[in-house]
Amino acid sequence: MQLGTPESNKAYTQSTDFKGVSMTNTTAMTASMAVSMEGVRKTFGKKVAVEGIDLAIPQGSIYGFIGPNGAGKTTTIRMIMSILFPDRGELSVLGKKSAVESKDRIGYLPEERGIYKKMKVGAFLKHIGRLKGLDSRGLGNIVMQWLDRVELADVHKKKCEELSKGMQQKVQFIASVLHDPDLIILDEPFSGLDPVNMRLLRSLIDEQHTKGKTVIFSTHVMYQAEQLCDHIIMIHEGKKVLDDTLEDIRTRFDPRAIHVDPVGGLGMSDEIAKVAGVTHVTPVEGALEVILSEGIDPQDAMKSLLAAHPMNRVEIKKPTLEDVFIEIVTDGVRSADAEQLRADLLAGSKLEEEGES
């Protein structure tokens, strides 16, 4: 089932619209939704892991859950998978009250990689396939085809523990899509992969999306979400802070900033600050970030900047998800705190990548 054109999604996916629809026609809504959540809350002892999460993920869409480590992404995903159960709130998966009833239609790649170390790769995948309700006849062929696709055809007789971490990761991915599920949930699918395999995995995920499958994946490395998703859900400290299409996010969080690289170097900042419509100039990574005052059209501002001073480069700054995230959690206030948070985010994702490579 393919419902996932951006236009058709939009009406449902923006949280305000979703609420309107859900109140008038819940059954119609859940039928077309791969996953929906309403007011879901989960606590572990005194710690609130997830609080008041509302979600509506249409079938055929590709959704990214982003947020820093410990934000509540995995908890949310485990609740969708019925591995954990919410303390409060409503949840439906593929039109059923719980994922338990449609386990065989869901593919799941957990955050913690798990394989039987002593089992042979082929046997492990067949075992998972059987558990997922596949018929044992022809299963061997399906497994081999998949291994072939991820360039692991020669390892199916090897024990899982003999594989490198990246190879294990690919085996795990196969385990989650082997049974051709309608809904694929991938928790941090890219961690531990080198750039080549990252691209391979990205194309495989994209392919599933093109086939009309619903894909949900989480990542704390936000640019990965930017590359793949058509819709972003941002979770921070257990709360959903953003739920929108990537396009809308970019429009909404237009930073009203222009990056310029003036001839004569960054010492020209004082001169550029004098240009009409410019409120603030700060040096960033080999360029100057020019913040525009309200009501100024960026196109006009670029013209006047070029007129005022010769430039090597002038471009409208595109908001990254990191910027958006920081703006949301700091309420748009530019401060030392925000810079610190940004630095932490970048350092965090770097650490993660270094640690896993």
Next chain:
Amino acid sequence: MNMSKVMRVAAREFASTAMTKGFIIGALVLPAAMALVISLVLMLSINAQPPADKGTIYLLDRSGEVASTATERMSPEEVEQRWQERAENAKKFAKEIIGNKFGSKVSDSIDQASISIDTPEFRVIQTDPDVDIEKLKEELRTQVAAGSASGDELEKLIAIIEIDADATRKANDDEGFGSYQAFFRPKLNEETVSEIESSIRWSIRELRYQNAEIDRDVVVELSSVKARKSMEITEEGERKESSGITSFVIPFVAMILLLMASMTGGQYLLTTTVEEKSNRVVEVLLSAVSPLELMTGKIIGQMGVGLSLLTVYNAVGIIALIAFSMGDLIDARMVLLIFVFFLLAYFMFASLMAAIGSAVNDLREAQSLMTPVMLMMILPYIFFMPVIRAPNSLFSTITSFIPPISPFIMIMRVSSTDPPPTWQVLLAILLNMIAVVFFLWIAAKIFRVGLLMFGKPPNFRTLIKWIRMA
């Protein structure tokens, strides 16, 4: 519950445990090899007797009348004859004790044994009664120091016997008879030493009878009281008093079999659960099966492991009994009950292991939770003697109804010589079945919560909290 998924989990569990080299060697080959080695050692120790001793005995007879009798008594012909008689008697005795069927096997092996033990051969030299005993000892000491002498073995001095002057006639009426003193070369066979000593004692006694003018045969006849097999009078009638082998060995073996089979399966269940949890494969599994399906599958899989162990050991036991012509000891009802009680004991033990395995992060943490379970499993050992001495005492009856040790105690009682009435066996099975349901219910709750809990190892209070929670 999706049974095909449960059976799939069970199949993997069984294959990953039982189809490994470690299991086949550890659980099957090793015990078989041990049994083989033990029987080999036993056979060798029967057959490989040291060569018979030959040598000279100095007889220093201060009484002056024992020497000739003793010399005759220790002559090669007489010794040979006595050894053959003794072997015959041993056969008869074996038949009486163990019963005809098994006895024939024993007498065969005694035959083989007596053939393989050569009769010792002695050359008795009567020395001058006034010779200094120290001189003779010195001669023996020199010979021992020189090592084994070449030449005729009979020349070798092996013993010195000094018989007291008053050994056969009291010096006066106030004192008792004298005796004798023997000095031996070291490392003689035990049979040789006892042969020499008994010959001397026999000779001294013989002369005392003669001096007292008593006929030896009369003494033998007067002092012998033949023992008949004691009988027990029971409700059903008379029967022979329980013999050692069946009353102790069979209940013990039955209990050990049960303990071993249920504990092996349970232990493996703990290991695989901890493994699945610690390498996080559990989350993949839970995306395909429910916790209850997973637990059920694992328990069934390991039940297969326990059952195959039990079947193999039972088969080995039955084959062994048939091989030793003790097939009549095999009781179909017993074999059936062993399997029934195994299942009951296993399910209780396995539930505990599944719960513990799901609650902890690694095997080390499991140890503290395992301690009470292990203590419980020791109880059947401790209760073995009191139960088997009185299989129908109040203590035995009560403990055989208390799960989870009930299966072990009940199997001991059932296989004892005085089995409990059938209604007690059935009641125990019923009580255990109720307990199994309860144990599984508790385990399912802990299993569900515990599987995805990482971090601090839980204590019993946390476990109880989880039971309430789930």
